Amino acid sequence: MRVKAKLYPKEAARLLQEKPSVRASVTGATLHFERNRLRAYGEIDAEAWRERARRIKDHVLTHLDHYLELAEKRLRENGVQVHWAEGPEEAHRLLREVVARHGVKRAVKAKSMLTEELGVNPLLESLGVEVYETDLGEYLIQLLGEPPSHIVGPAIHLSLPEIQRLFHDRFGTPLDAAPEALAQVARGVLREAFLTAELGISGANFLVAETGTLAVMENEGNIRLSTSLPRVHVAFVGIEKLLPRFQDLALFLPLTARAATGQRLATFVSLIQGSAQPGEEGPEEVHVVLVDHGRTALLADPEAWEVLRCVRCGACLNACPVYRQTGGHPYGYVYSGPIGAVLDPGLLGLEEAHPLPHASTLCGACQEACPVKIPIPKLLLAWRHRAVEQGLAPTWEKGAMRAFAQVMGSPALYRLFSKALRGLPLPQALQDHLPLLRAWTEGRGPLKPSPRPFHELWREIKEETHGG
């Protein structure tokens, strides 16, 4: 995927200006998700569940080498072929080999953010394979040639009329076709693909080390189909997706569902132990690719390693009032919203992603939503600080901060500033930063200071007695 995280501020502004319908769609959808999550959390002892989930993930991450080796062993015992990948290179090599050996002409894909990271679709297409995204939302954006705008609802930025128009142009359905009718059309196309594809590709929500179980959650049935009908199933799994025990799924599956959509469990969960037994329906060959792609670097980070707890539920996106205004596209990478803002700098480097940690007012709503208690605001601050240390802050900001610290560091200057604000000619330092002032006044009108600042009023009320 092309990384455009650096352009975040411009892209966010442009989107708000040019496509106001996105704000309406995303706000509506995320508020809906958020209400459902709150209801679903309210039904359980959410604090206890989240705390336990956090501790289990921390345990896995601090014993990651052990659990990876155990998982690999169990997977092999289950007849699964295990591969390791640093990133796209190894992933592509494996896919090339599978496509050649099985004469793959068609592949069905179940939504997976990791395959976005690895550029799986472009690779397969370059090999002449027809790739079908089978999650309905993912299928819509594939038709439009857009990246996903939300981890769980990749097409939440699209309004019904836009989708009706898309289907009208593609399949000749009437412009006012009901969602049910559109879904039936997509079902028809994709059903054919399921029945004829040689290759099924998925991600995984969890990989259980104890049993070598891949756990994949969904609501449509497309993942069950993608991992059941084609002859070959390839699952791409980030190395942070491990859980120690099969039992742990009894916490993580429902907790993730509650956080993501407010459901008690995803409508379908596939728990995959391996290829089909003789005489059974199912894939003859199952491959699991354990992917690093920046994760070990994050693990080594003394602060940011906590983001590896993430279960990609999207709850932080739904809770985020900044994300709600634009959806995920302006963030310019696979992961958007609060998790993107703390994960992407780790995966891409700050050089590429330094504007993203600023895509937040530090309101803290994300942290309250997160099922694994990732301290997102704390990490946003840490990334911002590192960007400054690395000299990545814009020049105007450095200047402004220096001036600000100077003024605030001296009561005399502060008083002068206070006077300036009330009409004396503006000092040069302030004038240099007039664009900032304009950025404020454009949408909010001129700044109106109190007629006199409190520190002057104090002198008058200082001696006042009880009751004024």
Next chain:
Amino acid sequence: MEVRARILARIRKALKERPKALLPEHPHLRLGEEPLDLFLRRLAENGAEGHLLNQEGAVGLLKELAHGLPGVAYGKGVPTSFRLFPELPPEAAPLGVSWALFAVAETCTLALSSEDGRKAQLLPPTHLVLVERERVYSTLLEAFSEQKALPSALGLHSGPSKSADIGQVMVKGVHGPGRLVVAVLT
């Protein structure tokens, strides 16, 4: 092997100084309601249909569902007493009948084993699942703790296939069955 060794070495290096976190145990959840009642209630909440039936009643339900259909796709584990209609391949069958390994009240879930098949659980638009009353667990934890051997794939189904990806409107039966009917057998 080289990539594997590199990744593991980086992990070990990263973790060298990091304090190890302990693995907590899972407390068992109490639901405060009869598992069976809860199971049926939550199925209804999830847009599925649940019935508590004896053998005769369940056969009656199947007859009702299969009425006028050319045939049915059966899971391998479905007892012969239910195989009353011509068997069709799942690709062509309007109704699939499965035999569940177990069910879970907490999440109104049916666990379907690959040993029973897969296509009959997924391809027909209507899915009838049979499960024995004694196989209804109260919580996921209880159910998962008691599974000794796992099949190559275990599908957990907790309602009809659905999606809200088109303009946030909930649509049923997107890829999997749009209608889920459950008979708990006494």
Next chain:
Amino acid sequence: MRVALFITCLADQFYAEAGVAAVRLLRALGVEVDFPEGQTCCGQPAFNAGHWGEARALARRTIDIFQDAEYVVLPSGSCTSMVKNHYPELLPGNREALALSGKTYELSQFLVQVLGVEKLGEGLKGRRVAYHHGCHALRELGVKEEPLLLLQNAGAELLPWEAAEECCGFGGLFSVKLPEVSLAMASRKVATLPQAEVLTSTDAGCLLHLAGRLGRLGRPLRVAPLATLLWEAYAGQS
């Protein structure tokens, strides 16, 4: 009991009346109030933008200025959280930072938790009030019930507001770094705002931003800091 008032720079400049109200209210409740003269800004803008060197310098001087205070009270949720939660993070191992953290309170928090006051008077009888939960007051300090209790007990009618707990989009430097997003967030607050006579909050920044947006969108509405309304609750005038 003696309290040092930390007015904080935004309130000093833009909501000076909040300071006057806070002083009068505290005195009326029998508390002596000091105003250490050297005070300026807590350093939050620099801290939030990642400029921790600048933030540290301002934290240190603030710690010095309030070192001898028995209690420090601020009419601002986010600055309170800066002092209470972030000074100790910014200056790890600094005992004075911890000591200051322990005695620092947002005004309504101080009234309810320290003074044990839940009713100030009935000066807000019948007033239709919309209360905006400043994010840091709400999520970093856990100040949620205190302001509501004080307003309600003074007779105010607190209007339900679907977006009351949503961020208004101010966010300090955020408001000028990402002005379009910031304004879109304010617009959502304004669009859902109930028919109130007055909009209030603990935080001057939020109020400045919301007042500006209300004006721009042509919705004239009185915007007043919580301290001002609490004084009115006590003194009974508007």
